[in-house]
Amino acid sequence: MSTAYEPVIGLEIHVQLKTRTKMFCGCELSFGDPPNVHTCPVCLGLPGALPAVNARAIHYGLMIGLALGSELAPRSVFHRKNYFYPDLPKGYQISQYDLPLCRGGRLGDVRIHRVHLEEDAAKLVHVGESGRIHGSDASIVDFNRGGTPLAEIVTEPDIRSAEQARDWLQLLRVTLRQLGVSDVNMEEGSLRCDANISIRPAGSDELGTKTELKNMNSFRFIEQGIKAEIERQEALLRAGEPVVQETLHFDPRTGRITSLRSKEEAHDYRYFPEPDLVPIDITDEMLEAARAEVPELPAERQERYRTQLGLNEDSAKLLADRVELAEYFESVLAVNGSEPQAVANWVTELAARLDEGDPAASKVEPGALAALVGLLSDKAITVGAARQVLDRLVAEGGDPKAIVEAEGLGAIGGGEELAGLVAEAIAANADAAEKIKAGNMKAIGPIIGHVMKATKGRADGGEVTRLVREQLGL
Helix, strand or coil, X not given: CCCCEEEEEEEEEEEECCCCECCCCCCECCCCCCCCCCCCCCXXXXXXXXXXXXXXXXXXXXXXXXXXXXXXXCEECCEEEECCCCCCCCCEEEECCCCCCEECCEECCEEEEEEEEEECCCEEEEECCCCCCXXXXXXXXXXXXXXXXXXXXXXXXXXXXXXXXXXXXXXXHHHHHHHCCCCCCHHHXXXXXXXXXXXXXXXXXXXXXXEEEEEECCHHHHHHHHHHHHHHHHHHHHCCCCCCCEEEEEECCCCEEEEEEEHHHCCCCCCEECCCCCCEECCHHHHHHHHHCCCCCHHHHHHHHHHCCCCCHHHXXXXXXXXXXXXXXXXXXXXXXXXXXXXXXXXXXXXXXXXXXXXXXXXXXXXXHHHHHHHHHCCCCCHXXXXXXXXXXXXXXXCHHHHHHHHCCCCECCHHHHHHHHHHHHHHCHHHHHHHHCCCHHHHHHHHHHHHHHHCCCECHHHHHHHHHHHCCC
């Protein structure tokens, strides 16, 4: 019997902070500008240049720590992390080592190990004669990115699958976006993820040898890369070969994993305190300022919607993940608060018609959507008619009741007219009627369809079903 293995995964996430200037100098931050236009002696590492800490970056770091429930350090120190690479002009990176800004915390079901601040490296591009990166014979450096403020968020090894890693990162991304500390645009590199992966026999407490997948920049690639590495490690162990601790690269085009460097080639960073920066003392005023800017976060909002408003899991998550939908939902609830789930359903219907647009900027006033939900609740219109009304509201705005009256969309809920139409439908679908009499209620479809066609969708489906059963003596 073959051994079943369990993955053990921890993540290291680099988040570019949305400050106006770089971490230790006054150069403007931008994306997409010509190379090397946002540089100065400090971020180029020229002799005699002295860094100064970006206070807004510290503020954002404190907000992240508060959002994650971390222990915030009363005193935090920057260190020099020494290594040599062309994208690091000083020969060291200013980072944090044993006195990070934040320790501990949790987001969802994953514990946080630490959050620290540092500066980003420059952008190194390898270019060959054909302009392709692979098979290059020259390297160029764009220093615009060098010195960008980063928050590195390190998790505990609490993740047990590639899917859980993807879902948790999506929760982290929407949390950071709603905090306002980063645009978390993975395509532009403002959210990058490394994964530390090992496997062990299921049920074991021992940790296996871990490998590190570097710089994955989309949720799909992260999931694919982790799955590929888990499969690679399982294949090695089943073949009786050891897993080697190394840093790896996942190529999403080919699905291949290749080695970047082994443990033996790892750097000795020789950390020591940055002599040109004083320690950061976190004052009560700094903490209060950060706390005042932390909004209700997605996980908290989702729980409130589930427990207090009774929304189902999918609706609560959708609204919590998109703050513009949540704010619009609550505006509609302020008008019609009696049916939170129905309101959530129709906010979702509206969102689908607006692509990624903000419903508050649409022509559908919250009061109009609340009125539409009320018409449905009173069975004054059918769901099909409500969708027609919503289409008109999206295009033109207006009052749902007036649209229903002008277009003749009011529901036919009962009375002799509907009873007569049901009788006609039964006569026209005698085979279906016989099946229903025999106990097969699934055969009612053609009869309901006949009535709906005759009423242009204005009949109430529940009332039609009741009348069918009544007229067939069931």
